[in-house]
Amino acid sequence: MTLDGMNIAVIGGGVGGLAAGAAASTRGARVTVFEKTPRRTESGGGSGIQISPNGTRVLRALGSIDRTSLPSMPARLLSLKHGPSGREIARLDIHARHDDARYLLVRRSDLVAFLADRAEKRGATLLTGTRADVSFRDGRFEILADAHPLPGDFDVVVASDGIQSSIRQRHLPGGRLATETGQRAWRALASISSASERLRSELSEGPCLFTGPGKHLVVYVVPGGPMINITAITRGCGRNGKPASRTRPEHDQIELRALYAGWCDSVVSLLDGIQPPEVRELYRCPVPAALSRANLVAIGDAAHPMLPHLAQGASAALEDAWTLVEALANAQTCPAAFTAYERRRRSRVVRLQSASERSGWIYQLKNPFLRLPVHLGLRAAKPLLPVLLRQWYGWVHDHDVVAGTARN
Numbered sequence: 488m489t490l491d492g493m494n495i496a497v498i499g500g501g502v503g504g505l506a507a508g509a510a511a512s513t514r515g516a517r518v519t520v521f522e523k524t525p526r527r528t529e530s531g532g533g534s535g536i537q538i539s540p541n542g543t544r545v546l547r548a549l550g551s552i553d554r555t556s557l558p559s560m561p562a563r564l565l566s567l568k569h570g571p572s573g574r575e576i577a578r579l580d581i582h583a584r585h586d587d588a589r590y591l592l593v594r595r596s597d598l599v600a601f602l603a604d605r606a607e608k609r610g611a612t613l614l615t616g617t618r619a620d621v622s623f624r625d626g627r628f629e630i631l632a633d634a635h636p637l638p639g640d641f642d643v644v645v646a647s648d649g650i651q652s653s654i655r656q657r658h659l660p661g662g663r664l665a666t667e668t669g670q671r672a673w674r675a676l677a678s679i680s681s682a683s684e685r686l687r688s689e690l691s692e693g694p695c696l697f698t699g700p701g702k703h704l705v706v707y708v709v710p711g712g713p714m715i716n717i718t719a720i721t722r723g724c725g726r727n728g729k730p731a732s733r734t735r736p737e738h739d740q741i742e743l744r745a746l747y748a749g750w751c752d753s754v755v756s757l758l759d760g761i762q763p764p765e766v767r768e769l770y771r772c773p774v775p776a777a778l779s780r781a782n783l784v785a786i787g788d789a790a791h792p793m794l795p796h797l798a799q800g801a802s803a804a805l806e807d808a809w810t811l812v813e814a815l816a817n818a819q820t821c822p823a824a825f826t827a828y829e830r831r832r833r834s835r836v837v838r839l840q841s842a843s844e845r846s847g848w849i850y851q852l853k854n855p856f857l858r859l860p861v862h863l864g865l866r867a868a869k870p871l872l873p874v875l876l877r878q879w880y881g882w883v884h885d886h887d888v889v890a891g892t893a894r895n
């Protein structure tokens with residue numbers, strides 16, 4: 488099937504939606520991306536995001552990555568540490584094994600700008616500040632833009648409206664709303680000068696992940712300064728069970744420091760130098776029974792919300808976007824393309840989802856009866872750990888959805 492002239496609506500101009508828009512318009516489709524936020528920034532703003540080689544392969548296929556198009560810091564190693572003592576548990580190679588795809592540390596806003604630029608240069612229309620929805624009539628999904636029905640028939644409607652997707656819940660078979668996990672993410676930036684000399688030298692190789700009972704913290708350098716990006720994950724629902732309030736950011740700073748009091752000096756001194764954090768609850772939701780219905784298909788967090796513990800949500804959204812457009816280009820009909828897309832993606836995203844859950848559980852082991860044997864086991868296996876972890880991450884990072892398909 489040719490994408491030439493195919494009319495595609497994309498609801499949600501985040502990582503997955505923009506990547507799908509760029510890939511489809513390169514193949515000749517007429518793409519309109521609806522993004523509810525008025526500017527091409529997202530709530531994460533200047534915070535960082537890790538893109539592993541499986542995601543980088545898609546970015547490279549969409550256009551060349553350089554300092555101007557997508558400022559990034561390459562990472563080679565991930566250091567896993569015991570947070571309270573600062574002791575290193577293992578160090579892991581995270582660069583690609585079979586090609587030169589890099590592990591990149593970027594700013595979220597830069598990533599979105601890169602993808603938006605690719606999509607627009609290839610002819611996609613980006614309607615920012617436009618909230619879109621769908622309605623189901625005569626067996627097809629139509630688009631409502633800011634509550635007004637849009638004329639015209641869309642061959643394909645891509646739902647990429649993120650973790651809180653209401654399209655998933657209302658229109659996909661078995662689709663549900665995401666529910667709170669009781670875990671909370673704190674994202675903050677700190678000046679590089681707040682890091683100890685030792686930590687700075689470790690960060691020049693890649694991210695450091697500090698683990699501890701009931702919480703963990705990931706630290707890495709991002710471009711623009713450079714600055715240090717801190718993502719802290721804690722357990723226990725929002726204050727009084729309510730979502731975090733953004734009215735008193737200075738309280739969030741104090742609370743975050745208090746949560747990590749008693750951890751190693753590297754963590755404590757870093758948190759002393761942070762800017763007000765962004766706080767959000769974390770959600771989970773099972774993958775719907777089907778990722779498509781009629782002319783509607785879901786990608787990214789709308790299809791498979793993922794906890795951030797394996798840093799895979801954005802890379803998985805990029806993989807989805809590429810796979811969907813390839814499936815459309817290679818199938819005879821849209822339903823056949825959606826079947827092929829689902830066949831290629833379902834088992835991987837379900838596995839990524841549960842691996843993300845499991846990683847968080849392991850990093851934050853609280854029960855001393857479990858923690859002790861795990862830590863003793865890790866210590867005993869220390870010489871083998873890099874190999875074991877490499878195996879563990881191998882299936883995640885080595886996955887290549889671009890191989891054998893036409894690059895742009």
Ligand SMILES: Cc1cc2nc3c(=O)[nH]c(=O)nc-3n(C[C@H](O)[C@H](O)[C@H](O)COP(=O)(O)OP(=O)(O)OC[C@H]3O[C@@H](n4cnc5c(N)ncnc54)[C@H](O)[C@@H]3O)c2cc1C
Nearest residue numbers: 499501502503523537619649672787788798799800801802
């Ligand atoms: C703390 C934290 C850290 C993370 N770190 C990483 C990491 O290091 N690496 C990684 O790979 N992933 C990470 N993730 C996950 C990653 O951010 C997401 O998985 C990824 O952004 C999903 O992309 P998406 O396109 O599906 O959704 P999003 O990027 O969230 O985009 C959805 C878009 O849809 C728009 N939208 C929603 N509803 C509508 C509507 N009705 N009309 C129009 N527009 C709409 C939203 O405004 C948004 O722009 C992290 C997540 C968190 C919470």
